[in-house]
Amino acid sequence: MNTPILKTFLTSNLNIDEKEIISIVENCTVKKVKKEEFLLRSGEHCKHTFFVESGLLRQFSIDQKGKEHILSFAPENWFVTDRESAFFNKPSVYFIQALENSEVVLIDENFVKLLSKKVENFTDFNNKLLHNHIRHLQNRINLLLSAVAEDRYLEFIKMYPDILLRVPQTMVASYLGITPESLSRVRKELASKNFKK
Amino acid sequence: MKTRTVELVASPREPHFVGDGFRVHNFIPSGYRMDMKRMDPFILMDYNSTYSFPPSEKPKGVGVHPHRGFETVTIAYKGKVAHHDSSGGGGVIGEGDVQWMTAASGVLHKEYHEKEWSKKGGDFQMVQLWVNLPKKYKMSAPKYQAIQYKDINHYILKDNSGHIEVIAGNYKNTNGVASTFTPINMLNAKLNKGRKADFQFPSHYNTTLLVLEGNIIINGSEKVPTDHLALMANDGEAFEIEATDDALVLVLSGEPINEPIAAHGPFVMNTKEELKEAFNDFNNGKFGYLED
Numbered sequence: 001m002n003t004p005i006l007k008t009f010l011t012s013n014l015n016i017d018e019k020e021i022i023s024i025v026e027n028c029t030v031k032k033v034k035k036e037e038f039l040l041r042s043g044e045h046c047k048h049t050f051f052v053e054s055g056l057l058r059q060f061s062i063d064q065k066g067k068e069h070i071l072s073f074a075p076e077n078w079f080v081t082d083r084e085s086a087f088f089n090k091p092s093v094y095f096i097q098a099l100e101n102s103e104v105v106l107i108d109e110n111f112v113k114l115l116s117k118k119v120e121n122f123t124d125f126n127n128k129l130l131h132n133h134i135r136h137l138q139n140r141i142n143l144l145l146s147a148v149a150e151d152r153y154l155e156f157i158k159m160y161p162d163i164l165l166r167v168p169q170t171m172v173a174s175y176l177g178i179t180p181e182s183l184s185r186v187r188k189e190l191a192s193k194n195f196k197k
Numbered sequence: 198m199k200t201r202t203v204e205l206v207a208s209p210r211e212p213h214f215v216g217d218g219f220r221v222h223n224f225i226p227s228g229y230r231m232d233m234k235r236m237d238p239f240i241l242m243d244y245n246s247t248y249s250f251p252p253s254e255k256p257k258g259v260g261v262h263p264h265r266g267f268e269t270v271t272i273a274y275k276g277k278v279a280h281h282d283s284s285g286g287g288g289v290i291g292e293g294d295v296q297w298m299t300a301a302s303g304v305l306h307k308e309y310h311e312k313e314w315s316k317k318g319g320d321f322q323m324v325q326l327w328v329n330l331p332k333k334y335k336m337s338a339p340k341y342q343a344i345q346y347k348d349i350n351h352y353i354l355k356d357n358s359g360h361i362e363v364i365a366g367n368y369k370n371t372n373g374v375a376s377t378f379t380p381i382n383m384l385n386a387k388l389n390k391g392r393k394a395d396f397q398f399p400s401h402y403n404t405t406l407l408v409l410e411g412n413i414i415i416n417g418s419e420k421v422p423t424d425h426l427a428l429m430a431n432d433g434e435a436f437e438i439e440a441t442d443d444a445l446v447l448v449l450s451g452e453p454i455n456e457p458i459a460a461h462g463p464f465v466m467n468t469k470e471e472l473k474e475a476f477n478d479f480n481n482g483k484f485g486y487l488e489d
């Protein structure tokens with residue numbers, strides 16, 4: 001199956017020619033998932049990193065009261081996985097679910113090993129990706145601990161410019177750790193500041 | 198005058214729900230032969246073929262969403278729709294009415310089955326079109342044209358053949374009431390069984406026919422059944438349709454705008470940068486606010 005987004009992502013970031021990338025990427029499985037279908041459920045072992053070719057995924061947990069908490073959204077060109085499960089072999093506490101019909105590349109350990117072997121600067125690049133991911137998580141924790149709802153929202157729209165139009169408001173509120181009413185209030189206040197008739 | 202031939206006859210694709218109130222077959226943009234460029238200026242057509250909605254106390258529909266860069270045209274054939282927008286505007290369209298909304302620089306709106314109609318339920322049939330705007334009008338002020346059926350001019354065909362309702366453009370010197378930014382003809386042809394009507398549009402106008410009721414034959418040979426769409430080639434001006442039973446046909450013909458199209462979600466602009474700006478403006482409240 002075709003994986004143009006992953007190929008472009010790799011060729012634009014690594015010293016590797018397209019032919020070689022094709023031979024490596026061809027070994028990956030591409031999975032078509034329907035809206036609402038799960039790629040991972042709590043209690044299962046996560047065996048892959050998921051790269052989104054098209055569509056939209058979310059990673060979330062459900063607390064003891066049955067409430068959902070969204071850890072991340074993964075639109076096109078994003079990776080998502082449960083690292084604790086995939087790399088430390090623990091049962092997952094997360095769900096990964098499609099919010100739209102999606103095409104997802106299943107990346108396993110062999111893929112990463114093969115790239116490390118064949119591409120000189122892959123380890124540097126992979127480290128950079130990891131640092132970037134940790135930076136994002138640090139920011140997110142800091143915002144959840146200290147920022148007002150408006151600042152969390154402003155950071156969210158910078159990170160995910162088109163998600164607001166693709167998911168229900170309740171999911172955005174869940175990601176931001178605020179109530180849907182607070183999200184409504186924030187958006188209303190922004191509109192009263194920025195809307196010019 | 199050269200005959201305009203049929204390029205293809207498209208069957209309705211699997212329906213999907215827009216919100217929970219519109220069960221539509223998407224005809225445009227679909228596949229490379231009916232994409233936005235090919236059908237320009239008609240960049241989207243969603244067809245809610247006749248579908249019976251059960252009574253519902255809570256009106257079904259689509260919640261608040263934005264548009265920028267084009268016009269939405271909703272033609273109600275059966276059922277009633279209420280709409281509200283961020284500038285405080287609103288209205289109800291029923292059988293035969295047309296709502297022509299110029300989103301242009303941006304509106305937020307929501308569309309629901311009209312409250313009383315929803316309580317009773319019944320047959321629902323609508324067409325929603327997106328009509329593109331040329332670059333110079335994409336960021337102009339939004340506006341509404343609420344077109345009531347009683348104000349739509351009819352051209353009566355001879356020999357008890359039926360009539361042509363002119364929503365926009367013209368048919369044999371009968372003019373449409375809708376004002377458009379580029380030359381567009383939008384007609385409802387109501388033909389009696391066994392009768393014919395002929396049409397002429399400049400050959401470069403992109404032209405398509407949606408059969409909402411009955412069955413027709415185009416140019417004496419191409420059969421187009423109910424709920425199918427005929428895409429006309431750009432190889433001539435004149436064509437003729439014959440109703441093999443009482444038929445209702447939406448005829449669209451428009452001059453292509455021929456500008457670059459950058460489309461994502463509810464925004465249709467000319468460049469990727471303008472699309473980015475549209476998302477940014479929407480996220481930051483520049484389209485206003487509308488309660489769900």
